[in-house]
Amino acid sequence: MISVQELSQRAKIAAGILKTVSGQRRADALNRMAGKLLECKDAVFAANAEDIAAAPGLTDAFRKRLQITEKVFKYMLNRLQEAAALPDPVGELLEGRTMPSGLQVKRIAVPIGVIAMIYEARPNVTTDAAAVAIKSGNAVILKGGSESLRTNKVLADAMRAAAVEAGLPEDTVQLIESTDHAVVGELLKQEKFIDLIIPRGGKGLIKAISEGTRIPVLKHYDGICHQYIAPDADANMAASLIVNSKCQRVEVCNALETLLVDTACAERVLPVVAEALRGKGVELRGCAQTQKILQDCLAATEDDWDTEYLSATLSIKIVQNIDEAMAHIAAHGSGHTDGIITSSLALSERFIAGVDSASVLVNASTRLSGGGDYGMGAVVGISTDKLHARGPVGPRELCSYKWVAIGSGQLRD
Amino acid sequence: MISVQELSQRAKIAAGILKTVSGQRRADALNRMAGKLLECKDAVFAANAEDIAAAPGLTDAFRKRLQITEKVFKYMLNRLQEAAALPDPVGELLEGRTMPSGLQVKRIAVPIGVIAMIYEARPNVTTDAAAVAIKSGNAVILKGGSESLRTNKVLADAMRAAAVEAGLPEDTVQLIESTDHAVVGELLKQEKFIDLIIPRGGKGLIKAISEGTRIPVLKHYDGICHQYIAPDADANMAASLIVNSKCQRVEVCNALETLLVDTACAERVLPVVAEALRGKGVELRGCAQTQKILQDCLAATEDDWDTEYLSATLSIKIVQNIDEAMAHIAAHGSGHTDGIITSSLALSERFIAGVDSASVLVNASTRLSGGGDYGMGAVVGISTDKLHARGPVGPRELCSYKWVAIGSGQLRD
Numbered sequence: 001m002i003s004v005q006e007l008s009q010r011a012k013i014a015a016g017i018l019k020t021v022s023g024q025r026r027a028d029a030l031n032r033m034a035g036k037l038l039e040c041k042d043a044v045f046a047a048n049a050e051d052i053a054a055a056p057g058l059t060d061a062f063r064k065r066l067q068i069t070e071k072v073f074k075y076m077l078n079r080l081q082e083a084a085a086l087p088d089p090v091g092e093l094l095e096g097r098t099m100p101s102g103l104q105v106k107r108i109a110v111p112i113g114v115i116a117m118i119y120e121a122r123p124n125v126t127t128d129a130a131a132v133a134i135k136s137g138n139a140v141i142l143k144g145g146s147e148s149l150r151t152n153k154v155l156a157d158a159m160r161a162a163a164v165e166a167g168l169p170e171d172t173v174q175l176i177e178s179t180d181h182a183v184v185g186e187l188l189k190q191e192k193f194i195d196l197i198i199p200r201g202g203k204g205l206i207k208a209i210s211e212g213t214r215i216p217v218l219k220h221y222d223g224i225c226h227q228y229i230a231p232d233a234d235a236n237m238a239a240s241l242i243v244n245s246k247c248q249r250v251e252v253c254n255a256l257e258t259l260l261v262d263t264a265c266a267e268r269v270l271p272v273v274a275e276a277l278r279g280k281g282v283e284l285r286g287c288a289q290t291q292k293i294l295q296d297c298l299a300a301t302e303d304d305w306d307t308e309y310l311s312a313t314l315s316i317k318i319v320q321n322i323d324e325a326m327a328h329i330a331a332h333g334s335g336h337t338d339g340i341i342t343s344s345l346a347l348s349e350r351f352i353a354g355v356d357s358a359s360v361l362v363n364a365s366t367r368l369s370g371g372g373d374y375g376m377g378a379v380v381g382i383s384t385d386k387l388h389a390r391g392p393v394g395p396r397e398l399c400s401y402k403w404v405a406i407g408s409g410q411l412r413d
Numbered sequence: 414m415i416s417v418q419e420l421s422q423r424a425k426i427a428a429g430i431l432k433t434v435s436g437q438r439r440a441d442a443l444n445r446m447a448g449k450l451l452e453c454k455d456a457v458f459a460a461n462a463e464d465i466a467a468a469p470g471l472t473d474a475f476r477k478r479l480q481i482t483e484k485v486f487k488y489m490l491n492r493l494q495e496a497a498a499l500p501d502p503v504g505e506l507l508e509g510r511t512m513p514s515g516l517q518v519k520r521i522a523v524p525i526g527v528i529a530m531i532y533e534a535r536p537n538v539t540t541d542a543a544a545v546a547i548k549s550g551n552a553v554i555l556k557g558g559s560e561s562l563r564t565n566k567v568l569a570d571a572m573r574a575a576a577v578e579a580g581l582p583e584d585t586v587q588l589i590e591s592t593d594h595a596v597v598g599e600l601l602k603q604e605k606f607i608d609l610i611i612p613r614g615g616k617g618l619i620k621a622i623s624e625g626t627r628i629p630v631l632k633h634y635d636g637i638c639h640q641y642i643a644p645d646a647d648a649n650m651a652a653s654l655i656v657n658s659k660c661q662r663v664e665v666c667n668a669l670e671t672l673l674v675d676t677a678c679a680e681r682v683l684p685v686v687a688e689a690l691r692g693k694g695v696e697l698r699g700c701a702q703t704q705k706i707l708q709d710c711l712a713a714t715e716d717d718w719d720t721e722y723l724s725a726t727l728s729i730k731i732v733q734n735i736d737e738a739m740a741h742i743a744a745h746g747s748g749h750t751d752g753i754i755t756s757s758l759a760l761s762e763r764f765i766a767g768v769d770s771a772s773v774l775v776n777a778s779t780r781l782s783g784g785g786d787y788g789m790g791a792v793v794g795i796s797t798d799k800l801h802a803r804g805p806v807g808p809r810e811l812c813s814y815k816w817v818a819i820g821s822g823q824l825r826d
């Protein structure tokens with residue numbers, strides 16, 4: 001087994017080659033990866049079954065994350081093919097002008113270089129991350145959870161073979177096979193070779209990684225997402241949006257956690273919304289004013305406003321106006337996704353300008369904040385950072401840029 | 414004197430207001446700042462004279478950095494007015510589309526929030542940084558060198574007064590007045606309030622800051638810049654470009670440090686280039702092959718290839734071909750600014766694609782890699798990072814963005 005340092009060095013060499021490989025050839029490699037995975041489907045499922053059998057004391061939730069079902073497998077292949085079909089982000093002219101001196105100045109998207117992905121159980125991250133990284137001309141180092149090592153090894157081997165067939169360096173994709181905990185620490189030290197680390201997983205993992213390295217880390221913290229129901233909101237639209245935001249999938253980062261209701265419409269709208277939520281089995285925890293309107297609602301404590309439930313629980317607070325709603329979001333939100341439900345242009349614009357989150361929504365489910373529903377295709381996560389990438393991270397976000405200036409002997413005065 | 418924490422908190426509050434202030438009003442504030450500085454010109458010069466008088470054992474170079482001359486003062490005012498006249502980067506529509514569902518998705522530039530600038534002697538950074546930060550809707554915390562504190566205080570007070578007159582929060586600009594070394598450490602801890610730190614100064618300062626904080630740091634390391642003279646280069650154009658790249662100003666980051674000459678043209682071009690450089694008093698240090706052509710050239714050691722002289726010294730290496738030139742730049746360059754001198758389209762394109770630097774130049778002086786000559790107006794420095802901003806950092810680079818999605822009740826399936 002090669003050392004993490006050598007592996008990182010190999011990734012850097014591969015990145016040096018990848019930056020001059022055409023977009024067509026990178027797309028070809030992604031399509032071949034999907035084809036190669038289909039060829040070795042039996043091996044993937046067999047390795048995955050071994051991983052599941054070997055994992056001790058598996059909870060249902062964990063097994064669900066670890067398991068590659070027919071649906072998940074199909075999705076993994078689709079992601080590779082979808083990424084192949086996207087426009088090439090590399091070489092995109094981001095801006096350009098000819099200066100009075102005749103100097104032609106251009107800002108052009110280029111690959112970042114080497115991206116290390118550190119993640120937990122889900123093996124589909126292995127193919128998703130490779131898809132987005134290779135689409136944008138980067139070499140990728142994968143460090144998945146040790147529980148899915150057998151699965152990841154089959155996936156990575158297939159992708160490496162496909163890369164070679166397409167004329168890309170084999171080390172475009174590399175999997176760290178050691179399950180020794182020390183290897184992550186080693187990886188965090190490779191600032192000479194690795195340009196960006198993307199951790200996926202719980203807050204603890206992300207925090208530990210970003211505090212343990214000098215390499216830039218793109219953070220994907222979880223989301224405490226809000227919807228604010230403005231005075232003029234339609235009760236039925238509000239109910240359907242709140243139910244979808246909360247219930248479409250409860251354990252994800254863009255699921256709704258806190259509902260803010262304007263006092264001017266609370267008595268009219270809240271009972272309709274609560275009825276719809278109860279029909280879905282959602283536990284409601286409200287402020288004192290909420291409890292006056294919804295008698296069977298539990299009492300929310302101060303902690304509730306800062307809690308990401310990731311389960312079928314929703315906190316509800318009645319606010320005096322849009323300013324209190326925005327102040328609550330500023331104080332308790334995580335800057336991920338926050339929405340307003342209103343038919344007022346003025347209120348929607350105040351909310352858009354005043355809420356400092358990666359995604360600000362008007363009359364839309366929080367579950368729509370993501371790559372696919374924004375037309376970005378494959379993404380490797382949703383960034384809550386404000387520097388570099390904010391919100392969904394797709395192929396364009398895994399690019400840097402360079403300035404190119406073409407002259408005919410121009411000097412500085 | 415308020416604590417660094419309280420000052421940072423005030424900046425955050427100011428940033429919350431600034432993000433909804435119109436571009437017109439921010440431009441007005443910048444113009445008023447220039448006007449106010451002109452009004453208190455005498456006070457600025459008096460404070461600056463006191464700073465210079467109080468600095469013990471001043472070297473000439475240091476005095477030059479510290480002193481505000483008529484020319485520097487005029488430049489400072491111009492920078493504020495130029496920034497005011499630039500297009501507003503805030504609110505720029507970076508991309509947008511309407512999805513099949515009818516969801517209107519937009520990516521819009523927004524201020525980053527609170528930017529802390531840590532810098533050494535030059536007081537013009539005080540106004541430059543404020544100009545760029547305010548142009549992009551950010552609140553700015555200034556921590557200048559203690560030697561220029563009196564000057565900086567007059568500058569900051571004038572800018573604060575002008576901000577208030579324009580209807581901006583007074584704390585849009587704040588100066589840290591304590592000269593206690595511990596305040597920088599305190600500043601580095603304010604991750605709750607500060608969104609970005611920009612250090613300006615020597616490599617040591619930048620390294621210490623970026624290693625001592627969890628706040629994102631935009632690094633402006635110095636430059637080991639190269640020019641590669643390709644086989645077909647015109648000797649006279651090469652000589653004028655090399656002289657300008659090296660001599661126009663020797664102590665800056667985009668000055669030339671190493672000249673790479675293709676062996677195919679070395680005997681033809683190198684004597685012409687060397688003659689021009691000697692006329693400017695430049696000391697030449699060459700590889701063994703160079704010494705065969707230029708008999709009075711000193712011998713370069715391996716260390717020379719990794720040295721940023723920041724003085725009238727140039728290292729010269731003869732390379733076998735463009736690949737060796739690019740390999741040398743990859744091994745010894747700092748990713749700042751590197752150029753090729755050629756009339757070949759094919760060679761220029763190989764160089765542009767193959768050299769991974771913030772600025773890649775063709776037939777242009779390295780001294781042109783910067784904000785003004787790229788048409789960006791005021792900049793706060795030149796980033797050698799690959800994430801977020803790369804190359805010149807102007808108002809657009811001090812913006813983040815948010816996703817805004819406007820719907821009519823769209824749900825996720």
